[in-house]
Amino acid sequence: MSSPAPMPDPAPLDNIRFTTDGVPAARRRTYWREALATTFGAVDIGVPDEVRSGTIRMAALGRVQAVTVESEPQTARRTRSLIACSDNEDFVVVKLLTRGGARVEQDARDSAVHPGQLFVYDMARPIRMALPEPFETKSLVLPRSVLGLGESDLCRITASPLGSDTALGGLLVPFLSRLVDTADVCPEPVGELVTRNVVDLLTVLADEQRGAGATDSPQGVRVLMTRIRxxxxxxxxxxxxxxxxxxxxxxxxxxxxxxxxxxxxxxxxxxxxxxxxxxxxxxxxxxxxxxxxxxxxxxxxxxxxxxxxxxxxxxxxxxxxxxxxxxxxxxxxxxxxxxxxxxxxxxxxx
CATH class of the missing domain: 1.10.10.60 (Homeodomain-like)
Structure with missing residues (x-):
């Protein structure tokens, strides 16, 4: 797939990577499909015939990318054939839905996601995601090595919505939201530290899903300290x-x-x-x-x-x-x- 056309006017905000502003209406749908695929990897994207607006903001936090997407309804499907020809299958996405609704399918789970909930999906396995109304998401795109979870542990937490009404979600949701919002001005040591907290919390979530105790591991101790602080x-x-x-x-x-x-x-x-x-x-x-x-x-x-x-x-x-x-x-x-x-x-x- 070819790269998206150059962004029409990058001057106003230096962390906007793609925007439909200024793109001719006839080219907007193609531009936006390719922008999403470039950001999140080889994905079969379904968008309306007439795309009115869409913006993708990105900022690097070391090896992690912080991404905010504001857009209209769309669907995304990553198949085995797309995975086979992709070079980013070793990435995991932690996504917070801040506006709109979503449905995500991965690892035999089919879950509805509501605003204020986050979920995890693995780029190395098939996934289907539907966002049927205008939405905003905030994501961290992490190399699998940064997350540090094995295949079976990762499978336990994919497509499982987690909200602020749960103990872990109450920490993860504000951490991730603040980190993505401030990534472009975040001092590198602080960004790495908060990213580490997000990763530790996801590790404890995997521990809980397999029945391990919250403080049975060094990650569990770190998360307990995070809760205490x-x-x-x-x-x-x-x-x-x-x-x-x-x-x-x-x-x-x-x-x-x-x-x-x-x-x-x-x-x-x-x-x-x-x-x-x-x-x-x-x-x-x-x-x-x-x-x-x-x-x-x-x-x-x-x-x-x-x-x-x-x-x-x-x-x-x-x-x-x-x-x-x-x-x-x-x-x-x-x-x-x-x-x-x-x-x-x-x-x-x-």
């Missing part, structure tokens, strides 16, 4: 959060919780304090920080004593909170939109 991040404003409440929320002992954090080289209490300090530091550096009080920021992020907060902040950063706020207000002369977008990544949820 996510819980801490979500409850930083609660001054009553302690190692005991964190352990209770995850059905483990306080002793085991401390053992987990020993491997991180930090105590649980120290990690909670460090995260609170980081959020306070960020809040005091914002554009509207001139009118906020140090005590207000401290209380917002779970510190009960303003004087204690000022002391630990100075120990951590070498400045008092007020000095840090004032220095950022006076020194701010250029927009920091890209920096703020990058900092918005859930790097502590790793």
């Amino acid at each position: 996510a819980h801490i991040n979500a409850n930083l404003a609660d001054p009553d959060m302690t190692p005991a409440t964190v352990a209770r929320a995850h059905h483990i002992s306080v002793r085991y919780l401390h053992k987990l954090f020993e491997g991180e080289g930090i105590t649980v209490s120290r990690w909670i304090q460090r995260r609170r300090l980081e959020e306070c530091r960020r809040a005091l550096a914002r554009r509207n920080a001139a009118g906020v009080t140090v005590a207000g920021v401290a209380h917002r992020w779970g510190f009960t004593s303003a004087s204690h907060f000022s002391r630990v902040f100075r120990e951590a950063y070498g400045l008092t909170p007020a000095d840090w706020r004032d220095s950022n207000v006076s020194a701010r002369t250029v927009p920091a939109d890209r920096t703020e977008r990058a900092e918005a990544l859930p790097d502590r949820a790793a």
Whole structure:
């Protein structure tokens, strides 16, 4: 299959790889079919006779591709003959449906997928996917070697929708969505770290599907730590959060919780304090920080004593909170939109 025609106007957004904007109506259907096949491999794509709009955004995260597709109804079918003549059969796609509905068939499973659910499919085996209404998807395209799952384990999780109402989906869905949305401005180490979390969660999903315990493997331990960090991040404003409440929320002992954090080289209490300090530091550096009080920021992020907060902040950063706020207000002369977008990544949820 020939490559798609050059994108008509790549200037406005440098992470748009393909768009139907500017493509003549007579060529739009062919252009869009080839754009999808180029992005996701040799696939038999069915699209409407009259394609009105479609956009594919891509960004690289090391060996992983982050892809957002907005388009009209379509079907996709990857047959054994297409797989045989393709050079990308060693890739696995993790796809989050953010708008529209879908139906996916692979490995003898035929599943309906709803907005907010994600699913996995293997490019090395036949698949059929139908999207009967306008849709948006966010995907990670991973080499099989990055995922690290064997054939039988991968077969257990393909075409099995996972939503945010499940324990694993509640972590996977926001991770994947944020990672794809910010991939173009994501610092490489952060992108790799969050991608690793996605991979670890998929590994634990495979473990659960075969009946293995959640912490029977190193991957399971990593995912438990991911859950614990996510819980801490979500409850930083609660001054009553302690190692005991964190352990209770995850059905483990306080002793085991401390053992987990020993491997991180930090105590649980120290990690909670460090995260609170980081959020306070960020809040005091914002554009509207001139009118906020140090005590207000401290209380917002779970510190009960303003004087204690000022002391630990100075120990951590070498400045008092007020000095840090004032220095950022006076020194701010250029927009920091890209920096703020990058900092918005859930790097502590790793």
